[in-house]
Amino acid sequence: MSIKFHSDEWIKELCARLNANEAYAKAAANWEGDNIFIIQPDADYPDTTYFYINLQHGKAYDARLMNSLDEQKALFTTSAPFNTWRRVLEGKLDPLQALFSGKLKLVGSMAQIQRNPKAVYELVLVAAQIDTDFGS
Amino acid sequence: MNGYLGKILRVDLNQASLWDETLNENYARKFLGGSGLAARYLYDLLDASTDPLSPENPLFFLTGPLVGTSISSAGRYSVCARSPLTGIWGEANSGGFFGPELRYAGYDGVLVTGKAEKPIWLSIVNGQAALHPAGELWGSDIYTTQSRLRTVLRDQKVRVACIGLAGENLVKLAGIANDHGRFAARTGLGAVMGSKNLKAIAVRGSGEVPLYAPQEYKAVTKQILRLYKDDFLAQSLRQYGTAVGVNLSHMLGDLPIRYFQLGEYAPADDLSGVDLAEKYLTRNTACYKCVIACGRETHSAMYNDSKVDGPEYETLGSLGSLLMIFDLEAVIHAGHLCNYYGMDVISLGVTIGLACELFERGLLTSKDTGGLEIRYGDAEMVFRLIELTARQQGFGAVLAEGNAALADRVGVPELSATVNRLEVPMHEPRAYLGMAVTYALSPRGACHMEGDMYTLDLGQEGGEEIGLIPGDRHENTFEKGRSAARLQAWRNLYNSLILCQFENPGVHLLLEAVNAATGWDLDAEDLMTLGKQIVNVKRLVNFKLGLTKANDRLPGLFLKPHKEGGSAGFTPDMPTLLAGAYAEFGWDAQTGRPPEDFLL
Numbered sequence: 001m002s003i004k005f006h007s008d009e010w011i012k013e014l015c016a017r018l019n020a021n022e023a024y025a026k027a028a029a030n031w032e033g034d035n036i037f038i039i040q041p042d043a044d045y046p047d048t049t050y051f052y053i054n055l056q057h058g059k060a061y062d063a064r065l066m067n068s069l070d071e072q073k074a075l076f077t078t079s080a081p082f083n084t085w086r087r088v089l090e091g092k093l094d095p096l097q098a099l100f101s102g103k104l105k106l107v108g109s110m111a112q113i114q115r116n117p118k119a120v121y122e123l124v125l126v127a128a129q130i131d132t133d134f135g136s
Numbered sequence: 137m138n139g140y141l142g143k144i145l146r147v148d149l150n151q152a153s154l155w156d157e158t159l160n161e162n163y164a165r166k167f168l169g170g171s172g173l174a175a176r177y178l179y180d181l182l183d184a185s186t187d188p189l190s191p192e193n194p195l196f197f198l199t200g201p202l203v204g205t206s207i208s209s210a211g212r213y214s215v216c217a218r219s220p221l222t223g224i225w226g227e228a229n230s231g232g233f234f235g236p237e238l239r240y241a242g243y244d245g246v247l248v249t250g251k252a253e254k255p256i257w258l259s260i261v262n263g264q265a266a267l268h269p270a271g272e273l274w275g276s277d278i279y280t281t282q283s284r285l286r287t288v289l290r291d292q293k294v295r296v297a298c299i300g301l302a303g304e305n306l307v308k309l310a311g312i313a314n315d316h317g318r319f320a321a322r323t324g325l326g327a328v329m330g331s332k333n334l335k336a337i338a339v340r341g342s343g344e345v346p347l348y349a350p351q352e353y354k355a356v357t358k359q360i361l362r363l364y365k366d367d368f369l370a371q372s373l374r375q376y377g378t379a380v381g382v383n384l385s386h387m388l389g390d391l392p393i394r395y396f397q398l399g400e401y402a403p404a405d406d407l408s409g410v411d412l413a414e415k416y417l418t419r420n421t422a423c424y425k426c427v428i429a430c431g432r433e434t435h436s437a438m439y440n441d442s443k444v445d446g447p448e449y450e451t452l453g454s455l456g457s458l459l460m461i462f463d464l465e466a467v468i469h470a471g472h473l474c475n476y477y478g479m480d481v482i483s484l485g486v487t488i489g490l491a492c493e494l495f496e497r498g499l500l501t502s503k504d505t506g507g508l509e510i511r512y513g514d515a516e517m518v519f520r521l522i523e524l525t526a527r528q529q530g531f532g533a534v535l536a537e538g539n540a541a542l543a544d545r546v547g548v549p550e551l552s553a554t555v556n557r558l559e560v561p562m563h564e565p566r567a568y569l570g571m572a573v574t575y576a577l578s579p580r581g582a583c584h585m586e587g588d589m590y591t592l593d594l595g596q597e598g599g600e601e602i603g604l605i606p607g608d609r610h611e612n613t614f615e616k617g618r619s620a621a622r623l624q625a626w627r628n629l630y631n632s633l634i635l636c637q638f639e640n641p642g643v644h645l646l647l648e649a650v651n652a653a654t655g656w657d658l659d660a661e662d663l664m665t666l667g668k669q670i671v672n673v674k675r676l677v678n679f680k681l682g683l684t685k686a687n688d689r690l691p692g693l694f695l696k697p698h699k700e701g702g703s704a705g706f707t708p709d710m711p712t713l714l715a716g717a718y719a720e721f722g723w724d725a726q727t728g729r730p731p732e733d734f735l736l
Binding site: 094096097098099100101102103106110111114115116117118121 | 366367368369371372375376380383384387405408409410411413414593594595596597606608
């Protein structure tokens with residue numbers, strides 16, 4: 001059964017899947033940093049949604065839907081309009097192309113990102129495996 | 137003639153004579169500058185009988201219409217001649233400040249023919265050119281040469297392009313250095329300079345580049361500058377230099393390992409640009425007007441190197457992962473030695489890599505190398521081989537001829553990692569299949585500066601109106617061949633204007649800049665047409681020098697898939713990809729010959 005994208009259930013599902021994924025655990029073994037995903041409004045999605053997830057050494061913790069950025073600070077923020085997230089998660093837009101073209105904005109320690117590109121990539125692959133209901 | 141100084145300095149070293157020649161405006165309009173304009177000139181001056189190391193081989197230093205203006209990224213110059221390494225079209229370009237300074241001194245370019253009786257150097261100061269005996273400068277390394285000429289001319293702002301010991305010794309991997317340790321490295325043009333007994337060219341001037349619409353030009357260049365503030369690639373390059381690409385390339389199977397035979401190997405991540413910045417970076421260095429400053433000045437306590445230029449991504453690959461050396465300090469030192477002697481790190485690394493592989497297979501033994509055991513992972517041996525090569529001593533004299541010559545000598549041409557005898561750079565054509573087209577069709581042999589599919593297919597945008605659209609890097613189609621050809625035309629345009637390929641303002645803004653500089657009324661499609669003309673004129677030079685369609689190929693090494701890593705299982709479908717490229721360029725499908733009507 002599909003899970004609604006902009007929901008607490010979805011980010012918790014991602015957290016569970018990351019913790020069960022060996023490839024992610026290996027790729028992100030050196031990753032230290034929590035992340036806020038921001039889903040920005042566009043023509044198909046009027047709201048802004050914030051997800052929080054803490055990623056440490058290949059494991060994920062404390063995943064939840066946030067009401068606003070005031071609730072929590074994080075080392076990284078990853079933001080993009082709803083349809084960009086959707087295209088990435090549906091496999092229609094390569095996450096690296098999204099990042100390098102500026103469609104997906106990842107802000108935080110450039111050192112961590114550049115040293116651990118596979119951690120970012122594997123995370124997206126795991127997220128893409130979730131049967132997601134994008135609402136249309 | 138807006139955008140140009142309108143003058144070429146002609147230097148005949150046989151007669152020790154110097155004179156000004158008016159720039160051919162028709163050629164400039166069709167081939168812009170840099171390697172494109174040089175190719176049009178050299179098309180008339182070269183033929184199959186021209187020995188690359190003879191006085192007859194013309195050596196052309198050229199700038200482009202945007203060089204030395206306010207635009208960020210136009211600090212480059214090209215050097216072109218028939219290559220002694222490959223025997224075909226030779227070109228290399230370099231950043232820094234030499235190109236702009238040559239224009240301020242009053243010239244768009246310098247065309248050198250002949251050979252000086254004794255070693256000399258050339259000065260060009262505010263329109264006045266003179267030849268000087270090199271004296272004890274001959275035998276100096278590149279750093280000493282630049283420093284001494286600034287002292288002789290009593291001006292610390294003098295810019296110098298020069299050769300080191302390798303160029304003097306006619307090593308076919310020798311490059312031309314400028315602005316401390318920047319290099320026009322590829323195709324052995326340092327040896328051409330050495331063959332002419334020309335140690336250096338020193339330039340200084342206070343002139344300006346005439347622009348058609350200075351205010352509009354200034355406005356568009358400001359607009360371009362603003363783009364780089366938040367650009368992910370620009371930020372990455374600023375922080376970590378070109379070495380930033382190591383980890384990502386490794387992940388994607390783009391970083392060559394163990395002489396192109398491994399697709400992934402965990403220790404390769406130790407060559408990270410992040411580690412380089414955190415442990416060994418002294419400061420960033422920038423070319424003329426560049427806001428990115430990807431240049432690295434590094435140091436190594438272990439090897440007592442206090443001021444090293446680089447290493448670049450290409451150095452970390454060719455003297456690192458390719459040779460199974462994963463110690464950053466060792467690669468810094470190896471790169472420094474290449475700089476000191478004035479050699480191309482890519483060509484030398486790939487040549488040493490072949491020697492390692494031949495040893496591994498028992499095809500080369502210490503009996504062949506004067507007692508040397510050349511093994512993967514042996515950094516000390518690499519240091520020794522670099523010095524022997526620069527001095528043409530012992531087995532170094534064999535390496536000095538390049539990878540293809542070594543493969544021929546041992547009787548295994550199939551193990552050569554070259555296209556048309558130029559060593560393959562550090563981007564795997566199995567990771568980005570479009571690179572297979574770029575390498576196979578590059579006029580100077582395997583060259584990553586002829587079409588960076590690894591940037592386009594990684595998401596580089598801004599060229600949609602001329603068909604430069606990021607795609608699937610593993611697509612093996614006719615259309616991918618077309619895409620690679622369009623990018624090759626675009627980068628040939630860049631190499632003629634001459635711009636740095638790390639700054640990509642998009643077609644629209646670049647077009648505005650070119651039109652405001654020159655007063656031409658070009659549209660986007662005209663830029664693509666010019667790019668294709670430039671590719672075509674270089675191809676016609678090569679056809680004149682003996683190349684045929686049969687030379688459009690990739691070495692067999694790259695036609696076997698990797699078993700591991702981000703490129704595992706992929707090989708380029710060359711007939712399909714090349715057919716797409718031929719169609720895009722409008723070449724004859726049977727002969728591969730381009731049209732010639734644009735030459736006049």
